[in-house]
Amino acid sequence: DTAVSQTPKYLVTQMGNDKSIKCEQNLGHDTMYWYKQDSKKFLKIMFSYNNKELIINETVPNRFSPKSPDKAHLNLHINSLELGDSAVYFCASSQDLKQPQHFGDGTRLSIL
């Protein structure tokens, strides 16, 4: 009965590849987010979607493209992976724009 689930949990791939991370929430929330946590544990928001519309896009390279097919899903596709993309990516959701966010367990992306 995981509230916010991300797949895969671990992703190891080579530079230049394209990969996707999937996120699903079963909380009935309207808003979903992607965060990046670097090797020093610093967390920064990347994107936010509210009712499938993009509302936050934080100076992220256009190699990163979020896709929200419905309110319960927010996937992250990354093209031409670079070494600096190695990080833990967290998905989160909230009831609306004023409620606290619930986080998934993260996807650890390692670029070789």
Added chain:
Amino acid sequence: AQSVTQLDSHVSVSEGTPVLLRCNYSSSYSPSLFWYVQHPNKGLQLLLKYTSAATLVKGINGFEAEFKKSETSFHLTKPSAHMSDAAEYFCVVSGDGGYNKLIFGAGTRLAVHP
């Protein structure tokens, strides 16, 4: 612009002793403030939140935090540490234009010794 400063990158306490994790914030808006905890290889769990109601906020697992506007602080405390409290703690500010855009502090790693 909003920002959060966690004053200690590491805090070490003995089991059963009090915990104090310090946080200062800067905000152009009336802020919403949060503390999240991250256990190893896990996502973030909300401990507590302040949203302009009572200045002393009680959270889960015996944690509480006090909002002090004059000091722009939101320190996290617990009277008695437990081994299971060992984790990374993040102080977070929101309220930027109402889009729930969270700004995270750098984190404080809490170690609890027997």
